[in-house]
Amino acid sequence: xxxxxxxxxxxxxxxxxxxxxxxxxxxxxxxxxxxxxxxxxxxxxxxxxxxxxxxxxxxxxxxxxxxxxxxxxxxxxxxxxxxxxxxxxxxxxxxxxxxxxxxxxxxxxxxxxxxxxxxxxxxxxxxxxxxxxxxxxxxxxxxxxxxxxxxxxxxxxxxxxxxxxxxxxxxxxxxxxxxxxxxxxxxxxxxxxxxxxxxxxxxxxxxxxxxxxxxxxxxxxxxxxxxxxxxxxxxxxxxxxxxxxxxxxxxxxxxxxxxxxxxxxxxxxxxxxxxxxx
Amino acid sequence: xxxxxxxxxxxxxxxxxxxxxxxxxxxxxxxxxxxxxxxxxxxxxxxxxxxxxxxxxxxxxxxxxxxxxxxxxxxxxxxxxxxxxxxxxxxxxxxxxxxxxxxxxxxxxxxxxxxxxxxxxxxxxxxxxxxxxxxxxxxxxxxxxxxxxxxxxxxxxxxxxxxxxxxxxxxxxxxxxxxxxxxxxxxxxxxxxxxxxxxxxxxxxxxxxxxxxxxxxxxxxxxxxxxxxxxxxxxxxxxxxxxxxxxxxxxxxxxxxxxxxxxxxxxxxxxxxxxxxx
Numbered sequence: 001x002x003x004x005x006x007x008x009x010x011x012x013x014x015x016x017x018x019x020x021x022x023x024x025x026x027x028x029x030x031x032x033x034x035x036x037x038x039x040x041x042x043x044x045x046x047x048x049x050x051x052x053x054x055x056x057x058x059x060x061x062x063x064x065x066x067x068x069x070x071x072x073x074x075x076x077x078x079x080x081x082x083x084x085x086x087x088x089x090x091x092x093x094x095x096x097x098x099x100x101x102x103x104x105x106x107x108x109x110x111x112x113x114x115x116x117x118x119x120x121x122x123x124x125x126x127x128x129x130x131x132x133x134x135x136x137x138x139x140x141x142x143x144x145x146x147x148x149x150x151x152x153x154x155x156x157x158x159x160x161x162x163x164x165x166x167x168x169x170x171x172x173x174x175x176x177x178x179x180x181x182x183x184x185x186x187x188x189x190x191x192x193x194x195x196x197x198x199x200x201x202x203x204x205x206x207x208x209x210x211x212x213x214x215x216x217x218x219x220x221x222x223x224x225x226x227x228x229x230x231x232x233x234x235x236x237x238x239x240x241x242x243x244x245x246x247x248x249x250x251x252x253x254x255x256x257x258x259x260x261x262x263x264x265x266x267x268x269x270x271x272x273x274x275x276x277x278x
Numbered sequence: 279x280x281x282x283x284x285x286x287x288x289x290x291x292x293x294x295x296x297x298x299x300x301x302x303x304x305x306x307x308x309x310x311x312x313x314x315x316x317x318x319x320x321x322x323x324x325x326x327x328x329x330x331x332x333x334x335x336x337x338x339x340x341x342x343x344x345x346x347x348x349x350x351x352x353x354x355x356x357x358x359x360x361x362x363x364x365x366x367x368x369x370x371x372x373x374x375x376x377x378x379x380x381x382x383x384x385x386x387x388x389x390x391x392x393x394x395x396x397x398x399x400x401x402x403x404x405x406x407x408x409x410x411x412x413x414x415x416x417x418x419x420x421x422x423x424x425x426x427x428x429x430x431x432x433x434x435x436x437x438x439x440x441x442x443x444x445x446x447x448x449x450x451x452x453x454x455x456x457x458x459x460x461x462x463x464x465x466x467x468x469x470x471x472x473x474x475x476x477x478x479x480x481x482x483x484x485x486x487x488x489x490x491x492x493x494x495x496x497x498x499x500x501x502x503x504x505x506x507x508x509x510x511x512x513x514x515x516x517x518x519x520x521x522x523x524x525x526x527x528x529x530x531x532x533x534x535x536x537x538x539x540x541x542x543x544x545x546x547x548x549x550x551x552x553x554x555x556x
Contacts, residue, residue: 033420034312034444069448142311142420166312169520170347204482210513212520235488242447242490 014126022056022133024271025158027151027187030165031174033142036195037164038066039241040231040260041139043248044162047264049092050249053134056087058124059098060151061141068098072244085128091246097128125155144181159271160190162228165216167197172215179223190270191226192216193263199233226270228263231256292404300334300411302549303436305429305465308443309452311420314473315442316344317519318509318538319417321526322440325542327370328527331412334365336402337376338429339419346376350522363406369524375406403433422459430463437549438468440506443494445475450493457501468548469504470494471541477511504548506541509534 019025028041038061045057059067067073071090087095130136138155140148161182165175175192182189194216199208210233220227234256240247248257297303306319316339323335337345345351349368365373408414416433418426430436439460443453453470460467472494477486488511498505512534518525526535 032312034310066448069451168516170344173347199477199486199488201479201482201484201486203484204479206479206481208477208479208513210477210488210511210516212516233488235486238446238488238490 011122011126015122018126018128018130019136019157022130022136024134025136025138025155026190026267026271027138027140027155027158027161029140029148029161029163029178029182030142031144031163031176031178032165032171035142035164035166035171036231037061037142038070038139039237039247040162040164040193040195041137042067042070042246043257043260044264044267045094045135045137046092046246046248047261048135048137048268049094050261051264051268053268054093054132056095056130056133056136057090057097058128058136058138059096060124061139067096067139070241070244071096071246073098083127085124087128087130091249095130095133097124125151144177148181158187159274161187162190162267163192163225164195165192165219166211167194167209167215167230168212169215171211172219175216175219176223179219179225189223189225190267191228192220193228194230196233197230202235226266228266229259231259289400289404293400296404296406296408297414297435300408300414302412303414303416303433304468304545304549305416305418305433305436305439307418307426307439307441307456307460308420309422309441309454309456310443310449313420313442313444313449314509315339315420316348316417317515317525318440318442318471318473319415320345320348320524321535321538322542322545323372323413323415324370324524324526325539326413326415326546327372328539329542329546331546332371332410334373334408334411334414335368335375336406336414336416337374338402339417345374345417348519348522349374349524351376361405363402365406365408369527373408373411375402403429422455426459430459430465436465437552439465440468440545441470441503442473443470443497444489445472445487445493445508446490447493449489450497453494453497454501457497457503467501467503468545469506470498471506472508474511475508480513504544506544507537509537 028037028044030037038059041057045055049055057067073088073090073096085097087097090096138151138158140151163175163178163182165171179189196211199210200206201208216230217227232255234254236251236254237247237256240250248260251257252261306315306322308315316337319335323333327333335345351366351368351374363375365375368374416429416436418429441453441456441460443449457467474489477488478484479486494508495505510533512532514529514532515525515534518528526538529535530539
C-alpha cells in the first residue's frame with residue numbers, strides 16, 4: 001500500500017513537471033455525449049494554431065476516441081523510451097495524443113474498470129513529452145463521471161473549461177450540471193459554445209432549429225458564464241469529419257468555420273490578457 | 279469483507295426474484311452518446327405498450343437522466359418501505375423508474391465514484407417492484423464503461439440489446455465496439471436502429487443527410503446483426519422531447535413514428551416467436 005502511495009506521488013510530480021512548459025490548459029467538456037465536443041476541441045486547436053500558437057490536443061475521452069478519427073492521425077505516438085511518449089503531429093503542426101493509440105486493435109471495446117482507466121489516464125499525463133506549448137486542449141469524456149473527475153483532479157491549474165452544448169432544453173438541463181461540476185472541481189468556466197444551432201436549407205434557404213433554439217445563451221445567462229457563440233449545422237461538417245479532413249481548414253469561409261475562428265480569438269483575448277494582467 | 283460478500287449475494291438473489299415476472303428484458307445501448315438512445319428507448323416502450331403489452335422502462339443512464347425529462351414524469355416513485363420502490367406511471371400506463379428521482383436536487387451533478395454508482399444501480403434493480411411485465415426496456419449508459427458493464431452483469435438473462443447509432447461513419451465505428459461489448463458480456467443483439475437518418479426540408483422537400491449516410495445498415499451487414507430500421511430527423515421530435523410530449527403519440531402518422539412502430543412490431547415478432555419455439 002505504501003509503495004502504491006509512493007508510485008502515485010511520483011506520477012503526480014511527473015505530471016506537474018511535464019505540464020510546466022504549457023502556458024494555457026483548456027478543457028473541453030459537455031454534459032451530454034454527442035453534442036460535437038470532439039469536433040469543437042479539434043477545431044479550436046486548429047483555429048488557435050492558425051493564430052500562430054503552438055498547440056497540443058489530448059484526447060482523454062477514452063470511450064469515444066474521436067480525435068484521431070477526426071484528424072485521421074493514424075500513426076501511433078513515438079515512444080522514445082518506456083516513460084517517454086512523443087505525441088503525433090497533426091495538421092498545422094498541432095501535437096496530438098489519443099487513447100485510441102494505446103488500444104491493441106481499433107475495434108476492441110474498452111471494457112475497463114475505473115482504476116484501470118484512471119491508471120491509463122495518469123500514465124498518459126505523466127509520460128507525454130509535450131514540450132513547450134502555448135495551449136493544451138483536453139477533450140474530456142462527456143458527463144461528470146469517473147473519468148472526467150479523475151482528469152479534473154490531475155489537471156489542477158487548468159485555465160478554463162469550454163462547455164459545449166446543443167440548443168435543446170434537455171442538453172441545456174444536462175449542461176447546467178456540467179457547469180456545477182466545474183465549479184465543484186475548481187475549473188473556471190471560459191464560456192459556453194452552442195453547437196448544431198440551426199440548419200439552413202442549402203436549396204431554399206429556409207432555417208430550421210432541428211435541435212431546438214437558444215438554450216446555450218439562456219444557460220449562460222442563468223449560470224452567469226460567458227456565451228462564446230453558436231455553430232450552425234452544416235452537412236459538410238459531418239462529411240469532413242467522416243473523411244478526417246479538418247472542416248475549418250477546408251471551408252474557412254463557411255459560417256460555421258467563421259464562428260469557430262471567432263471563438264478561438266475570444267479565448268486568446270480572455271486568457272492572454274488575463275495572463276498579462278497577472 | 280465477508281458481510282460485504284453476503285450483502286452482495288443478497289442483492290443478487292433479490293434482483294433475480296424481482297425479475298422473475300418479467301417476460302422480456304431488452305437493453306437499449308449505443309456506442310456514442312447523443313445518438314438519441316433515450317428517445318428510442320421511450321418511443322419503443324410506448325410503441326410496445328400501444329400493442330397492449332405491459333411495459334416497464336428503467337433509466338439506468340445516471341449521467342443523462344433523460345427518460346423522466348422525455349416523459350415529464352415528475353412524480354417520484356412511491357417507496358412503500360425502505361426496500362420496496364414502486365415505479366411511477368407514465369403514458370399508456372408504462373412503469374417508469376429513473377435515477378433522476380433519487381437525486382436530491384435536479385441540477386446537482388452526479389460526481390460519484392464507480393462503487394457508489396454500482397451500489398445505486400444494484401439497489402435500484404433489487405428494490406423495484408415492477409410486478410408482471412411483458413417487457414422491461416433498460417436505457418443503458420452510452421459506451422462500454424463501468425456503468426454499462428455493471429448493469430450488464432446484473433441483467434444476465436436479458437433477451438437482447440437494441441443498438442442505436444446515427445448514420446455517420448464515426449458513430450458506426452464506435453457502435454461496432456458496442457456490438458463487440460454485447461458479444462463479450464453475452465447480450466444477444468436484437469438489431470441496429472439508425473437514428474437521425476435524413477432530414478427532409480419541410481419547405482422544399484430537399485433531402486439532406488446531415489449526419490452522413492447509411493452506416494447503420496453497413497455495420498449491421500458487417501457485424502452480421504439485424505438491421506431494424508432508420509428514423510429520419512424531424513424537428514418536431516426535439517420540440518416534443520423538450521416539452522415532454524411523447525412524439526410517437528402526438529404525431530403517429532409521421533414517418534419517424536411509423537418507423538418506430540414498425541421496429542416495435544419487429545421486436546415483438548422476434549422475441550415472442552422465439553419464446554413460442556422454446
